[in-house]
Amino acid sequence: MRKKIVNFIVKSVFLLESLLAIFIIFGVMVGSIDLFRYFKMIYITPPLQTFSLLQTFLGHTLLLVVGLELVIMLVRHTPSGVIEVLLYATARKIIIEAKSMWEIFLGIIAIGALFAINRIFHPGKTFSQEGVLVNSAMPVEEVNKLAKVNIPKDLGNTIGGVIFNLAKAEGKEIKEKDVYYVNDAEITIVSMEENLIKNILIRKVKDGED
Secondary structure, X not given: OHHHHHHHHHHHHHHHHHHHHHHHHHHHHHHXXXXXXXXXXXXXXXXXXXXHHXXXXXHXXXXXXXXXXXXXXXXXXXXXXXXXXXXXXXXXXXXXXXXXXXXXXXXXXXXXXXXXXXXXXXXXEEEOOXXXXXXXXXXXXXXXXXXXXXXXXXXXOEXXXXXXXXXXXXXXXXXXXXXXXXOOEEEEEEEEEOOEEEEEEEEEOOOOOO
16 A cells, blocks of 8 residues: 555656646747847847847856756756756856856856766766666666667667567566666666666676676
């Protein structure tokens, strides 16, 4: 009973996050219309008076970018998505709102720290003795880079999509602990929430290893 309640709450939260992501997308689309208005205003404004207008234009554009990155974060549920949102938000803060060299300096330090975290700790993946543990929503390109494998991108946009297509091609039902082999990659379903794949273990298979 408790497990059913937990699963219901998780699904409800996921649905609400998806709805919020859709609302943000519509908001960004509507907000993008203002960019054309800014173009017209910049064109008719004398050159010596365009600085503040151009600054507002850049701030509006970067805010739309932050909105789109927020959508990706809500859909993927990966720490790397959070890092990207913080990067764009910090960049916007520096370009638009920084009033002194001290604020710019602090912003540069913040961006450098975010890049260091992304470089050193690789948000979005977890190491184990047997391979790399990733979220099912992680793109195939990123999985190949992190796990140093060669999973074809045409099998799916995400690693979860790859498993779905492989299972469909083999006529199998997707279950926990199922293992799939693609080129030099061994893909294991570690955990699921009812019918949804949650975590996946990626292991590079050496030549001659089954």
